[in-house]
Amino acid sequence: MTATLPVSTATADLPAFSTYVTERGPVLLRTARSMTPNPADAEDLLQTALTKTYLAWDRIEDPRALDGYVRRALLNTRTSEWRRRRVDEYAAGDELPEPEPEAAVDPAERQAMRDAMWRAVLRLPDRQRAMVVLRYYEDLSEVQTAEVLGVSVGTVKSAVSRALAKLRADAGLGELTEAA
Incomplete structure (x- = not known):
């Protein structure tokens, strides 16, 4: 029995998508930078949003709605990351660690x-x-x-x-x- 890799169902028009990213990338990157404090995180956020946009490329009927779609993908992705990080920061387990005792000041x-x-x-x-x-x-x-x-x-x-x-x-x- 041979294992088969899943085939992507995305049939996006790669040249049109590439053109869109080339033309609108700097504007979208500025939007992503306004959502994160770190420029590297902004680039990662934009990459993820563009990936989601590429997968939905054929379903977006109005080309004027592309920027709105990407912005919504940026916002949703950022919100998901924020929630995930926030949950990760909570202490696990029944007991919280004891704080270090402060040195008594004379x-x-x-x-x-x-x-x-x-x-x-x-x-x-x-x-x-x-x-x-x-x-x-x-x-x-x-x-x-x-x-x-x-x-x-x-x-x-x-x-x-x-x-x-x-x-x-x-x-x-x-x-x-x-x-x-």
């Missing part, structure tokens, strides 16, 4: 860090200090800080950025993040 070290940071904030120019205190100590938004100080939001953004750069450069602080 309260004296924490207080020393706060004191050093406050001393550095006090060395900032008055305007920058006011903005940093409002933004990070009082937890006001950029818009709220601008309203309190009577300046534009852009002024708050640039002054806080400069202040954080000065704080980062302060040798006694080490690394300081935006979330200060």
